[in-house]
Amino acid sequence: MNRPAPGSELLRKPFPAELLFSLRERFGERVTTSATVCEHHGKDESAHPIAPPDAVVFPETSEEVSAIVRLCGKYGAPVIAFGVGSSVEGHVLAIHGGVSVDMSRMNRVLEVNVDDLDTTVQAGVTRKQLNQDLHGTGLFFPIDPGADATLGGMAATRASGTNAVRYGTMKENVLGLTVVLADGQEIRTGGRARKSSAGYDLTRLFVGSEGTLGILTEITLRLYPQPEAVSAAICMFPSVDAAVRTVIQTIQLGVPIARCELLDALTIQAVNRNSKLGLREAPMLLCEFHGTQASVEEQAQTVQEIAKELGGMDFQWATKQEERTRLWQARHDAYLACRRLRPNNRAFSTDVCVPISRLAECISETNEDIAKASMPIALFGHVGDGNFHLVVLVDPDNPAEAEEADTLNRRVVMRALRMGGTCTGEHGVGLGKLDYLDAEHGPAVAVMAAIKHTLDPHNLLNPGKIIR
Numbered sequence: 448m449n450r451p452a453p454g455s456e457l458l459r460k461p462f463p464a465e466l467l468f469s470l471r472e473r474f475g476e477r478v479t480t481s482a483t484v485c486e487h488h489g490k491d492e493s494a495h496p497i498a499p500p501d502a503v504v505f506p507e508t509s510e511e512v513s514a515i516v517r518l519c520g521k522y523g524a525p526v527i528a529f530g531v532g533s534s535v536e537g538h539v540l541a542i543h544g545g546v547s548v549d550m551s552r553m554n555r556v557l558e559v560n561v562d563d564l565d566t567t568v569q570a571g572v573t574r575k576q577l578n579q580d581l582h583g584t585g586l587f588f589p590i591d592p593g594a595d596a597t598l599g600g601m602a603a604t605r606a607s608g609t610n611a612v613r614y615g616t617m618k619e620n621v622l623g624l625t626v627v628l629a630d631g632q633e634i635r636t637g638g639r640a641r642k643s644s645a646g647y648d649l650t651r652l653f654v655g656s657e658g659t660l661g662i663l664t665e666i667t668l669r670l671y672p673q674p675e676a677v678s679a680a681i682c683m684f685p686s687v688d689a690a691v692r693t694v695i696q697t698i699q700l701g702v703p704i705a706r707c708e709l710l711d712a713l714t715i716q717a718v719n720r721n722s723k724l725g726l727r728e729a730p731m732l733l734c735e736f737h738g739t740q741a742s743v744e745e746q747a748q749t750v751q752e753i754a755k756e757l758g759g760m761d762f763q764w765a766t767k768q769e770e771r772t773r774l775w776q777a778r779h780d781a782y783l784a785c786r787r788l789r790p791n792n793r794a795f796s797t798d799v800c801v802p803i804s805r806l807a808e809c810i811s812e813t814n815e816d817i818a819k820a821s822m823p824i825a826l827f828g829h830v831g832d833g834n835f836h837l838v839v840l841v842d843p844d845n846p847a848e849a850e851e852a853d854t855l856n857r858r859v860v861m862r863a864l865r866m867g868g869t870c871t872g873e874h875g876v877g878l879g880k881l882d883y884l885d886a887e888h889g890p891a892v893a894v895m896a897a898i899k900h901t902l903d904p905h906n907l908l909n910p911g912k913i914i915r
Contacts, residue, residue, distance in 0.1 A: 459543050460524075460543070462524065462544060463523075463524060466518060466519065466521075466522040466524055467501075467502060469522075470502065470504060470515070470518060470546070474504055474505075474511070477505040477506070478502060478504050478505075479503050480501065480502050482499075484503050485501070485547070486499045488503050488527075488529050488532070488547040489540055489541050489547075490540065491532045491534045491535065491539050492534065492594075492794075493534070493535045493796070493879060494793050494794065494795045494841070495537040495540055495878055498540040498541050498542045499541060500544060500546055500547035501524075501541075501544045501546065502546050502547070503529075503549055504549065505549045505551065505552050506548060506550070506553060508553070508664075509625055509664040509665060510633070512627045512662055513631045513632070515546065515548055516629065516631045516662065517631030519545065519546055519907060520629065520630060520631060520907060524545045524546055525541065525543045525545030525546070525907050525908075525909070525910050526546050526907055526908055527541050527545060527546070527658065528550060528570075528600075528603065528658040528662045528909070529547045529548060529550065530550055530551075530596060530600030531573070531597055531600065533592075533594035533595075533596045534600065534877065535796045535874050535879075536871070536876060536877030536879035537879055537912075538604065538657055538658070538875060538877040538909070540877075542911045543910050545907075550570045550599055551597075553569035553571035553664065554572050554573075554576065556572055556580045557569065559580070559581065559670075560639070561585075561586065563639060564669065564671065564672070565667060566581075566670055567623075567665060567668075568598055568665065568666055568668065569599075569664065569665055570597060570599025570602075570663050570664050570666060571597050572597065572599075573598070574588060574595060574598060574601065575595045577668075581670070585672060586671065587670065587671060588668060588670055589610040589613075589614040589671055590606065590607060590608060590611070590615075590616065590617055590620055591610050592606045592607065592873065593778075593779040593782070594779075598666050598668065599663045599664070599666060601617050602654050602663055603653075603656065603657050603663055604657055604875040605617050605618050605654055605873070605875065606873055607832075607834070607872070607873045608873070609708060609735075609775070609778070609829055611873075612706065612831030613703060613705040613706070613737065617655075618651065618654055618655065620668055620669045621637070621650060621654050621666055621667070621668060621669075622638065622639060622667040622668065622669055623635065623636055623650060623666075624636045624649075624650055624663055625663070625664045626653055626660075626664065627662045627664055628902060629661070629903040629904070629907055633664075634649075634661075636652075636653065637649070637650035637667065638667070652898070657877065657909060657912050657913055658912070659899060659908050659909045659910075659913050659914065660899065660902045660908065661902065661908065676737075676740040676743045677736070677743070677766075678735070678736045678743045678744075678747055678764055678766050679733065679734065679735045679765040679770070679775070680734045680735075680736070680751070680763065680764050680765070681734075681761070681762070681763050681765075681774065682732050682750075682751070682759040682760070682762045682763075683730065683731050683759070683760050683761040684729060684730045684732070684758060685729070685730075685758045686758075687711055687810055687826070688807055689730070689758050689759070690730045690732050691806055691810055691830060692757055693732060693750070693754045694707055694709070694732065694830045694831060695803055695804065695806060696753045697749070697750050702749050703737075703738070703746065704735070704736060705735045705737040706733070706735040707732060707733075707734050707735075707829070707830055707831030708732065708733040708778055708827065708830065708831075709731070709826075709827055710731045710733065710781060711730050711825060711826040711827060712730055713785070713788070713823060713825045714781050714825045714827045715727070715730075716788070717781065717785045717787065717788050717825065718777045718778075718780070718781055720787070721777075721783065721784035722773075722776070722777040722780060724777060732754070732759075733774060733775075733778055734750060735775075747764065781825070782794070785840065788823055788840060789822075789823055789842075791842075792841060792842065792843070793840075793842075793843040794839070794840060795849075795852045795856070796836060796837070796838050796839075796874070797836065797839075797856045797859060797860070797874070797879075798828065798834060798837075798873060798874045799834070799859055799863035799868055799869065799870060799871065799872060800835075800863065800868050800871070800873075801867065801868030802833060802866070803832070805833075805866040806830060806833050806835075809835075809863060810826070812862055813826070813837070813859055814826070816855055816858055816859070817855075820839075820851065820855060821848065821851060822839060822841055822842070822851070823840045824837055824838065824839050825837070829872075832872075833872070834873060837855075839855065839856075860880075861883075861886065864886055864887055870884070870886070870887050877913075881912075881915060884913070895913065895914060899913075
């Protein structure tokens with residue numbers, strides 16, 4: 448499987464005692480070098496080996512983040528922002544050591560503007576916390592990557608998730624940012640206005656930069672009215688291809704579907720075991736419709752008719768909140784459910800995204816690879832926007848399986864690029880997708896490197912991610 452670049456451990460410099468002293472003088476007990484805490488901050492949900500920082504600091508304000516960055520800059524120590532560690536491409540691994548900046552205490556919702564449908568939050572606020580705070584306002588924040596990630600982490604990785612087909616990704620829903628740069632300077636990008644022609648769009652530059660250009664400390668987000676009616680539906684199919692073609696026809700007909708998820712037969716088997724469901728173990732679409740009562744019924748009816756023409760069966764509606772929650776929780780738990788199919792495995796997760804017209808072809812060819820594999824591989828994803836995931840369950844004591852997983856990943860990524868897609872639809876680059884940026888972006892990678900060097904000339908902000 449992917450690993451940090453060979454020899455990177457040799458670049459891990461001794462941690463300056465003066466820096467640790469200065470941090471403790473400034474932050475007291477909110478600085479720790481505990482091995483347990485550092486180990487927790489040196490891993491995520493990826494298959495990469497643990498790479499702990501030398502120290503962890505827990506700031507509470509943007510000003511404190513600025514102070515941490517200035518001190519680290521003075522002593523030449525790397526700085527890695529940490530949310531909850533739910534990323535899957537090694538984003539938070541401190542492969543060069545340094546200081547992990549844990550944002551968990553920066554968890555205040557600073558402002559909610561109901562009339563303008565926006566909110567400003569500190570970076571450590573999680574998506575579930577925000578929606579709980581919005582309860583009673585008639586508004587909600589729709590971006591739902593599954594994990595209860597921090598909004599700072601979601602912005603940094605340009606996350607999306609199940610609702611992206613209707614509401615877009617973090618890219619479309621971040622209006623403005625407060626960012627601490629590599630020299631400790633604090634800047635504000637964007638704003639609450641819904642459009643602007645004033646200068647470079649720095650907000651879009653920092654969204655998706657994975658903490659390599661600056662540390663996001665506050666985020667202004669777009670909110671949406673709660674829909675009048677919501678309905679979920681499931682439908683089983685004789686093949687993954689039939690399910691995907693149903694999705695393609697649904698999108699091409701302009702049905703304003705809110706969510707559309709594909710789970711293959713192995714994933715359904717895992718979900719049944721994990722969530723105590725009794726679903727037919729066949730490829731399944733899980734859809735959700737938002738709107739008025741009449742429009743929701745019309746959307747569901749249209750999708751049902753398309754599905755029937757392609758062999759869809761067991762079409763079921765779920766209109767009650769508890770029924771929908773149970774189905775969607777099962778989908779969100781699919782990753783962990785799949786891991787439990789093979790005890791003591793190491794899950795190698797990957798994702799790609801292709802234009803919707805190439806989705807059926809891409810998944811069909813990928814399924815041919817899966818059929819030849821020697822280990823269990825689950826396929827699921829946000830097929831409404833052309834994004835799907837593989838979870839490869841690898842025996843960590845079997846180097847041949849690790850090599851096989853790497854080869855499979857490369858085939859899937861290069862296939863997606865050949866079809867006009869991307870090496871990662873939402874997981875981000877981190878360490879895991881570094882090898883594919885040149886293939887996807889060509890000379891533009893050199894421009895990215897130039898931006899990185901300009902904003903972080905000493906390579907202290909999350910070094911080794913995105914740009915080698």
